[in-house]
Amino acid sequence: MKSQIAIILLLLLNILASCSKEYPAEEQKLVIEGWIENGEFPVVLVSLSGNIDNDGDEVADFMVRWAKVSIHFDDKTYILTGSPDKRYFPPYSYISYDFRGEAGKTYTLEVEYKGMKATAKTTVPTPIEIDSISVGNVEDNDTLRSINVHFTPDRDETDYFRIRYREYNTESRFYPSFLGTISTRPSDGKISIPLYRAKLKTTKDYIPYFPIGSVVEVRLSRINKESYDIWCDYDNIVNFGSNIFFKQQTNLYTNIQGGYGYWIGYGISKSRIKTTK
Amino acid sequence: MFAILLSAGIKAQDTKPTLINDTIQEITVTAKAHNATSISRHGDKISLSTHNLSRQVNILGSADAFKYIQLLPGVKTNSDYTTGTSVQGCDFSHTAIEMDEATLFYPYHLLGIFSACNNDHFSSVSLEKSIHSADFANRLGGKISVMPHNVPIKKFTGSANIGLISSGTSLSIPLSSQCALILSGRLSYLNTLYSGLMENKDNKINYDFFDTNLTFIYKKNKANTLSINALLGQDRLKCYNKESFLNLKMGWDNTAISASWEHTGKTYHKSSISFSDLKNELQLQMPEFNIGIPAEISHFSAKEKITVALGKKLSFNTGCALEYYRLLENNSNISGMPDENHTSDSHYSATESRLHGELDYLFHENWELRAGIKATYYHTSDYDNVSADPLLTLRFTTPGTGAIAVHTGIYSQYLHQTGFSSNGLPTDFWFLANSKMKKQKAFGISASWKHKIKPFNLNFVIETYYKRILDQPEFNGSVMSMIYNEFDAYDNLLNTTGFNTGIDIMLQKQFGKLSGWLSYSLGIARRKIPELADGYVPSSGEQLHNLSVTVNYKLNNIWSFASNFVFASGTPTTPILSVFMLGENIMCNYGEYNSWHLPDYHRLDLSATCTLPRKAFGKYAHSLNLSIVNAYANKNVMLQYFSYSEDDATFKFKEVSTMFKILPSISYRIEF
Structure with missing residues (x-):
């Protein structure tokens, strides 16, 4: 009971202080939109999150052009190349033409940019006709x-x-x-x-x-x-x-460690x- | 029998009068008042007469007692999109709403713009907040009683109200010196008159509602009265989006019937039976698929209340109730999709048997002790529970100036309600306590002081309360989860605990040309939801500060004016911490649950009523009411979110504000 009275007193103090409460903010994080399909090259889009102060900012400002994007599988690591890509929005993608996805294999994605690091793992399931x-x-x-x-x-x-x-x-x-x-x-x-x-x-x-x-x-x-x-x-x-x-x-819900978004095998x-x- | 029924322009009465063996018969003290409220002797119950409401602020041509209930201290001020009555921080479903003895589960039209209880039919609406007697239903919060007329009418009277979107009429028909029938009905004509306004390039909206009421009174003699009350209401909303071919249908039906026999004499005795039903369905249709989410709650009850005088200073209240619930569980009924399912008859039921006893002891000239206990046996197929909830009230009357009441009690609730939002939609699902989600419990303590400030003829009431709440369910699922999966609501229910505390203050001027009240509430309602946040977080029912001022001014017999001003702290909300783009859609990343508040809510309503006296038009009285809701067009924010602007490819922070920036209305009324 004493602790509840203390909570109530603290809450009353909190009420008085609440007038000057600042809106919570969060540091920018990497946003990953990546997929790998059987028989296709892997595609990864990388951007940054923005906070509420970014009202009115252009979406293109959050596009990441200089990230290091790599995929690891079968004890090999492949670096994906970033380039402008009008198929997507924001119009920039990271693609590797060195390998294609295979059903049953597990692929680990790693993205690094300005000290931020995001990782994720996915498996390509067996397709159905x-x-x-x-x-x-x-x-x-x-x-x-x-x-x-x-x-x-x-x-x-x-x-x-x-x-x-x-x-x-x-x-x-x-x-x-x-x-x-x-x-x-x-x-x-x-x-x-x-x-x-x-x-x-x-x-x-x-x-x-x-x-x-x-x-x-x-x-x-x-x-x-x-x-x-x-x-x-x-x-x-x-x-x-x-x-x-x-x-x-x-x-x-995200399967990205250290960021938002997804890395999915299709x-x-x-x-x-x-x-x- | 000594039952003092103090009323001011209304015949408000305590549900259970105090019995003292004196020879005085029933006394009804009446006085004319322009103010619609009256406060009970101990300040624990506030009644609102519907008689003068038509001269108050009208919304879309109708005055509504439930909207005025929201102006009382301790009652949450709802936004335009919110329906329900939250009392002292409790959930909407914790408030018992009763018409005579029948429970009403969602008595609202137009998603809460006004209630389904036609003011012309009922005599008063009363609110009990935290001080209850042992015959109170098993709910954790307050009680709203919609009181029908209970005395026979001597002459044929009637009224008709013509508003912008609906019109209603009420007829009081004396059948004999002992019998009377009151019939009322209300019908909207939105589709008939405004179909053009409700259709644009993208959407076509249809909306209509009606309600009918019946009251039959048979007063056999001074001691015995039989009354039958019935309410039938229906709402139908259709919204068709022409671009997406998406048809959204929402409808709900209210049915409530009660029959009661009341006996006054050396013992007070009331027997009643009632039946209530709320049926609703949400449907989403596209040409290839149909998703229906039907739900229904039916409730049958039989109650017996007896009050026996055991001496000059002691009386005993006892009674029992048998309640039977039958529910159709919310379940998606999908056709045209792979997850297709057809809901079979998933009705389930429960019984609640209650027995209560309460001693009322006037142990000193000014001191009264009321001690009671309510025993409940609850049974459903997989869960049985017995509870014994004690209640204790100590009352002290300060001669001539007021009274003090201190109350403590334990409360149980076996009927739960939750939904997709905290807005109180008809589609929010009711469900019964079972092995997966057991009963809710509360321990409450409260004290109220009513004081009459004689020099100014003012009533001052202050009440403070603390309520500990256990096992309140919170829904954490989504609409899509009902569509995609074999839906089981219990998989998405979180068990919460918490407390409500606060202070309610009311200053009322009941008589004179200028009347009204000022109410202020400081309310804290916190919940612990381990799955969503660490420690206590504000509940959706929390409203830190709530100030309302209601003023009525009667200039003369023709003109009267009314005004309401409301200021309420913003509703707790979950803040958006960051946004990002994914799959060409904006995603928001939210912070801690309910850790932020929407901007404060404030609104000014004004009205002027011109009443033409009966002597000018024979037996008819005509009146015209002009009202403006939200007179200074304040943009009250209901939802904040981020969006994407195609025009300049930018992130945009957006706010959904009140449905009506400013809402004028006009209504014409005739009485005879």
């Missing part, structure tokens, strides 16, 4: 088409997937499909999942469907549970982060479809 992709009509709309991706999980346990896509000739990078992070159970059988366009803060109007004539490249990516948790968190923040009723004031299978009338 896409059975087919179908195109459907959108109700009350003659110019848009819906797309569904069909596949059959082959594991006797819960499995995790993320659907990504790219509109050929108009988009240079693969975007995560809206609501495209899924878990499947062995009893599910054949899976059919709608492919919605990504919700991005960098585009003004969101339309989930594809215009007629679009050529859409689809990547069905098998991911591990850790990556699934990251993407579920991500989708939640993107969809409800600024929603007054369902506000999500939680931090994005076991991918590819397919392409054209939306027709």
